[in-house]
Amino acid sequence: MDRYYWGVDLGGTKIECIVIDRNTDQPIVRERIETESVKGYQHILGQIKILIERCANIVGHYPNAVGFGTPGTLDPVHGVMKNCNTTALNGQPLDKDLNETLGIHAVIANDANCFALAETHFGVVKRIKPEAQIVFGIIMGTGVGSGIVVDGKCLYGCHGIAGEWGHNVLEPNGADCYCGKQGCVETVISGKGLERYYYELSSQALSLPEIVEQAKQNNHEAVKTITRLREYFGLAVARIINVLDPEIIVIGGGVGNIEALYQDIETQILPHLFNTELNTLIVKPELGDSAGVYGAAALVKNIS
Template sequence: MGRYYWGIDLGGTKIECAVMSYEDDQCVLRKRLATEGDKGYRHILQRIKRLIDQCAKEVGEYPACVGFGTPGTLDPQTGVMKNCNSTALNGQPLDKDLENLLQTEVKLANDANCFALAETCLGIVPKVKPDAEVVFGIIMGTGVGSGLVVNGKLINGRHGIAGEWGHNVLEANGDPCYCGKAGCLETVISGKGLESYYQRLANQSASLPEIVELAESGDSYAQHTLTRLIEKFGLAVAQIINVIDPDVIVVGGGVGNVDVLYEYGPKAILRHLFNPVLETQIVKPALGDSAGVFGAAMLVK
């Protein structure tokens, strides 16, 4: 075994590598390249190899294994990628192709799973609940992703979709979702979903930060949008707690920065909870944009 463990965050616009020290879990090198995904799948693979070769030269060691956070899931039955918003990856045997190209072992996980793992092992969870057994990590941004960690290990599930909270139907006959269903949680409480709802109410567009500012200044449409967010968040999170009863829920992404979620969200959750009190801690993450690539590296450790 070498001195370092390696992670790659494979995004639609950038590929980021982190080289971590086994000795103290500190990051010794972070480096990025543009993905250039519009040039196709094979080009993306070559960009990954270029980045790893550059990092290996700088740290003086080539990885024996690399963890990858991916914008989708490797289907355990078919062995190819699915549900990737970087569509060039869909239908491809990404793990096998990377192993052949890099001549090293690779481990893949959805980017939301990597977020959950990083915050559990290196981020906010050790600070607020160091003995936590079950952690649910949520990314509420343009879309909604999530991951489940039990006793420090990711739970992937039979279909590779464990923790896929964002594609449960929250509103019957709601807005269409890219997954083919309608009213998915992702269409309701994602940043994009909230902006669409506000636009329908107010007949004008606004970004999520602008909606928060408008609500604070008394805009009734913005206030209604955030009230609806709290109510729907409470219902959706209560369903998760009723099933897996986590110690901590970490809420990342742009929507996770909306402070009223933490002020009023617990009461909204409790209305739907199969318990008279709410003990689960609902917290913001600690690692910022480092969580994805650090979590990818944790797949190796």
């Protein structure tokens, strides 16, 4: 059994590796390197190899398995990456190539799954409800992503898209989404969706933090935008609770920082809930920008 958990957060601009002591759950190494993705797929693989070898030299041990958080999904049917904003990865058998390049067992999950895993094993869930069987992790920022953790492990599904909450229709005949549908959760309650709605009301282009500040000053259009967020969030989350019934939901991303989202949250969810009371905890994360790399390490907790 490997003494350490190894995780790599594979981003568009940087690649970060963490090595965590199995006995203490404390990181002993964290190193970064530039991705340089414009140089192509093979170069990215080379950068990962450089980083892994650098960390191995520091700890005096080469890993048997490494978890990788990626900006897309490994298609379980075709065995290649899809939906990556680091486009050089799309269509590539990343797990197989990592196995061959590094001589390790690579485990891959997207950033939302890694977020949910990180907060389950190392963050807020571990602290306040470590016995939780089902955890739903949400990233609400420029877009909307989510991941499901059951008994400490990611749920992937037969298409590799389990937890793809952001592309369910929330507002029929709503704004066009890049996925081809209209009124997806992502188009309605993402940061970009809220900014677009405010612009439609006011003809002013403000950032989400500016809209939040305007709402605090009782600007009519801003208040209406935040009210819309609260109402649609309640509807969208109630559907998740009705289907999965998680003990805890963790909300990350910039939209998740809006305090109004949590105020009297039961009144937004209960009208759409099958159950007559809300017992699911809805909380903020604790790991911040570190969630990706911690979640990648958590991918190998059950196999290394």
